[in-house]
Amino acid sequence: MDWQETSNNWVLIPPQPVGIVHFLGGAFVATAPHLLYRSLLEALAQAGYGIIATPFFTLETLDHQAIARNVLNRFETACDRLIQRQLLPPNLPIYGIGHSMGCKLHLLINSRYPVERVGNALISFNNFPIDRSIPFADRLQLRTSFNLDFTPTPAETLTVIKTDYPVQRNLLIKFRRDDIDQTYDLAPIFEARFAEQTRFQILPGTHTTPLSQRLNWKAGKAFTPLDAIGQWVKQEVSRDLDRLQQELLHWLRG
16 A cells, blocks of 8 residues: 555555545645655555545645635545546545644635535644744734735634534544644534534644654564663654544544
């Protein structure tokens, strides 16, 4: 099972997939999801889910609606081609999983376009304005001096979700040591509209936990103190990522 590029998506398809995960990463790390989110995505593929990870360039435009439309078009083209090549059976359930800005894009996709999703998992939702999202933008005073911000703005995004977002089954994940997470802004909207099918989990970790990579430390024939340290580091690095993986798989299988 190897990563392949299809219609400007990175694709990992296991034998006899039970569902499709459309993955969208965070700002500035979404350009190479097959590398930067590799451990998490490969674990989901090992569990039987076909992964279609759509990269995007955060600074290509301030119009997040345009980015959402673009990634949706590429995702749907990839699905069609994979079905034509008989690598995916038709009519598999589709789940959206987003991290940080990827959450916003999934929310816009589902609010603005007639797509069918069994559910969406939204990890570390981030909806900050431009001066808190782009490095040094606050020093340039882009919002005050040039009247620049994302489209839709953070306030407009929340309004769109309140009025137009149709997906009832959702998993919201916030990490305990994450100071740029805005899931608390999103949770009341989902709890008011989809209380019975919304799950909100606070997990150990930070905003970058989904980017963690598992260490492949293998002890030698003679177990040494260095091997003991290596195993301990491996466990510490993997613990939060493993918990995230378990939550996602529990929700996907639910």
